[in-house]
Amino acid sequence: MFDDFFIRALVAGIGVAFVTGPLGCFVIWRRLSYFGDTLAHSALLGVTLAFTMEFNIAISVFVISSMIALILIQLQKKTNLPGDALLGLLAHSSLAVGLVVIGFLTFIRFDIMGLLFGDILAVSVDDLLIIWIGGALILLTLKFIWKSLFASTVNYELAEAEGLNPDRAKAIFTILMAAIIAISIKMVGLLLITGMLIIPAAMARNLSSSPQSMVIYSIIGGLLSVIIGLFTSLEFNTSSGPSIITAALLLFILSLFKIKQSIKLKN
Amino acid sequence: MSTDQNILVKLNNAGLQLNNKWLVKGVSLQVEKGKIVTLIGPNGSGKSTTAKIALGIYKKIDGSVEKYTNKVGYVPQKISIDWTLPLRVNDFMILTESLNKETIDEALSLTGVIHLKDKNLGDLSGGEFQRVLLARAISKKPDLLVLDEPVQGVDFTGEIALYELIKKISDELSCGILLISHDLHTVMSATDFVVCLNGHVCCSGSPMDVAKNNEYKALFGEQASQILSRYEHKHDHIHTNEGEIKKN
Numbered sequence: 001m002f003d004d005f006f007i008r009a010l011v012a013g014i015g016v017a018f019v020t021g022p023l024g025c026f027v028i029w030r031r032l033s034y035f036g037d038t039l040a041h042s043a044l045l046g047v048t049l050a051f052t053m054e055f056n057i058a059i060s061v062f063v064i065s066s067m068i069a070l071i072l073i074q075l076q077k078k079t080n081l082p083g084d085a086l087l088g089l090l091a092h093s094s095l096a097v098g099l100v101v102i103g104f105l106t107f108i109r110f111d112i113m114g115l116l117f118g119d120i121l122a123v124s125v126d127d128l129l130i131i132w133i134g135g136a137l138i139l140l141t142l143k144f145i146w147k148s149l150f151a152s153t154v155n156y157e158l159a160e161a162e163g164l165n166p167d168r169a170k171a172i173f174t175i176l177m178a179a180i181i182a183i184s185i186k187m188v189g190l191l192l193i194t195g196m197l198i199i200p201a202a203m204a205r206n207l208s209s210s211p212q213s214m215v216i217y218s219i220i221g222g223l224l225s226v227i228i229g230l231f232t233s234l235e236f237n238t239s240s241g242p243s244i245i246t247a248a249l250l251l252f253i254l255s256l257f258k259i260k261q262s263i264k265l266k267n
Numbered sequence: 268m269s270t271d272q273n274i275l276v277k278l279n280n281a282g283l284q285l286n287n288k289w290l291v292k293g294v295s296l297q298v299e300k301g302k303i304v305t306l307i308g309p310n311g312s313g314k315s316t317t318a319k320i321a322l323g324i325y326k327k328i329d330g331s332v333e334k335y336t337n338k339v340g341y342v343p344q345k346i347s348i349d350w351t352l353p354l355r356v357n358d359f360m361i362l363t364e365s366l367n368k369e370t371i372d373e374a375l376s377l378t379g380v381i382h383l384k385d386k387n388l389g390d391l392s393g394g395e396f397q398r399v400l401l402a403r404a405i406s407k408k409p410d411l412l413v414l415d416e417p418v419q420g421v422d423f424t425g426e427i428a429l430y431e432l433i434k435k436i437s438d439e440l441s442c443g444i445l446l447i448s449h450d451l452h453t454v455m456s457a458t459d460f461v462v463c464l465n466g467h468v469c470c471s472g473s474p475m476d477v478a479k480n481n482e483y484k485a486l487f488g489e490q491a492s493q494i495l496s497r498y499e500h501k502h503d504h505i506h507t508n509e510g511e512i513k514k515n
Contacts, residue, residue: 029352151362154348161322161341161413162363208353209387 006234008128009120009187013226013244015131016184016196019138021219023180024201025211026173027194029153034084035072036194038091040181042068043190044098047115051108052101058130058182065178068094073174118189118241120233127186134183138176145169150211187226189241199248200225206255221251273299274335275411275443281320281330283313290316292329292467296460298411298443303434305446305454308464309486314447315344317464318413321445336411340404342397344415344447354388356380356399364407374406375399377432379425393420401429405436412436412444426450430457451487463487 002010027036046064050057068090075086102110114122142149145168152159152166159166181193188196200221201214208214229244236243275298282292291313298304298321306314320328322341348354360371375381378398383391391399401417414433418426430453437444448454454461455474462471463483470480477483 029349147363154352154354154359154362155343155346157319157322157324157343158341158346159363160324161319161343162339162407163337164363205351205353210353210355210358212358214353 002234005121005123006230008123008125009230009240010227012123012128012131013187013230013240014223015128015135016180016187017200017222017226018219019135019180020184020196021200021204021222022139022142022215023176024197024199024222025204025215025218026149026153027177027197028201028205032177033194033198034087034091036177036181036197038072038087038094039065039068039178040185040190040193041091042094042098043181043185043193044115045094045101046182047185047190048098048101048105051110052105056130057185058127058134061185062178062182065181066175069174069178113239114189115185116189116191116241117239118185118187118192118244120187120230120240122186131183131187134179138179138183141172141176145172149173187240188244189239192241192245195245195248196222196225199245199252203248203252203255206252206259221248224251273301274333275300276321276335276445277333278317278321279331279333281317281328281332283316283320283325283328289466291320291464294320294330294462294464294468296462296468296471298445300410300443301437301441302459303437303444303446303457304460304462305448305458306462306464307448307451307454307487308469312464313466314464315415317462318415318445318447322413336409338407338410340407340409340412342400342404342412342414342417344419346400348388350389356384356386356388356391359388359399360403360406362403366406370406374402377405378402378429394422394425397421398425398429401432405440408440408442410442412442414444415447416449417446418448418450426453433457 027033042065043061046061047057049055049064050060053060072086072090075081076083079086081089102112111119111122148159148164148166148169151164152169156166180197181190184193184196201218203221204214204217207217225244225248228247230240232238232247233240233243277297278294281294283290294317296304306317308314319325320332322339323332323334356375357371360366360374372381372384375384378401380395380398380402383395383399388396388399397418397420401414404412404414417433418429421429433444433446434457436442446458455478458474460471461474461477463469463477463480463486465486469482469486470477472480
């Protein structure tokens with residue numbers, strides 16, 4: 001009924017949505033939208049590296065994004081620049097350096113649009129393995145650090161005082177962020193990955209009254225966005241990333257009706 | 268020594284410096300099982316900082332902390348829950364430790380907020396929230412309770428009831444309590460040991476000893492030594508950035 005490439009894209013997108021759901025909730029709770037953006041922008045550098053060294057894209061993006069996260073932490077300690085300025089500095093300079101490097105690599109044909117906005121034609125069977133195995137590892141790790149991470153998200157000192165290890169949880173979570181960007185870059189594209197993280201989670205906030213339900217709604221929102229987005233992409237020949245994110249936005253707008261009701265009830 | 272085994276946390280000449288300014292300096296105290304130690308002192312005297320040092324929240328401190336238990340319940344002075352985080356009282360109760368329903372209900376009943384169990388934390392009043400914080404801290408039956416102004420915003424009758432509850436918990440669970448309070452009357456009647464802070468330890472000892480102490484009188488005013496007096500204090504000295512003390 002459908003072409004193989006479309007089935008692959010669908011399976012890949014569903015895998016990605018299962019992981020972006022819970023991670024996206026933490027991105028919103030911990031106010032990390034711009035941090036996610038910075039890591040995603042730096043992914044372009046990782047991609048160029050993968051092409052030059054003929055290396056796996058996901059792994060090289062993961063390595064570069066983790067390094068950028070480390071550099072950010074170091075810069076935060078060394079300078080007094082505010083956090084958003086540092087994030088902007090790293091995001092745009094790594095994007096710029098990546099594009100300059102691409103300019104030098106004239107011997108390789110690059111699909112820049114595909115990199116920036118996702119390309120469902122590009123998803124191979126290998127990518128599926130990376131997404132599903134990598135995704136399962138991310139979720140397992142998240143489950144392992146959940147209590148520490150969540151408690152320190154509510155209140156750092158409380159978590160630290162009562163014997164959880166918030167600093168370790170935060171470090172591991174940073175690595176998980178780099179990992180989700182690495183596995184979802186082909187689907188959504190590096191400019192829109194953060195959208196995939198925060199829009200379904202923002203929609204979920206409007207519908208939920210507990211952290212668990214927010215995570216579940218966020219996953220459902222992500223899944224719906226991927227499915228609707230990919231069918232649109234197939235039907236109208238649009239880029240996969242923007243189609244998925246637009247679908248997510250529509251779901252978010254629908255969720256506003258629900259929140260309006262509950263705010264009215266409160267007043 | 269049996270008394271040594273009863274020690275839950277011990278501060279040895281502990282202090283914390285931030286941006287070349289001493290928040291608190293040279294604090295030595297210990298909290299033992301079944302005992303209530305209270306920190307008193309004016310605003311900015313380093314009470315909360317001392318509590319956090321005892322909890323091991325600060326990594327780079329002066330002096331040392333010896334902590335002999337990991338079962339800790341903490342009621343912070345201030346906690347704000349962002350709107351983006353949907354959190355009901357029930358979710359909050361199991362934040363740092365998984366508890367069964369009976370334990371949660373029991374703790375919430377003790378502090379009188381069982382009816383709020385399914386409410387969103389953001390919808391609670393200040394006093395209600397404070398009761399939930401206390402319930403969460405005692406529900407895990409800790410060895411050491413650190414309570415930073417646990418009854419702020421609680422109504423008058425509730426305040427007395429909660430202090431009685433704290434005293435009862437200390438007796439029944441034989442846990443040690445490090446309490447920060449502004450209510451001198453309660454401090455004096457329910458406390459085993461008082462530490463009076465003003466950037467450093469002004470004086471310490473049993474409530475009666477402290478009430479008679481001249482530095483305490485100087486810090487809190489003559490009337491405070493009459494125990495039932497209003498909370499009031501006068502600074503007789505200031506602290507320079509290096510932590511030196513200058514008499515006014």
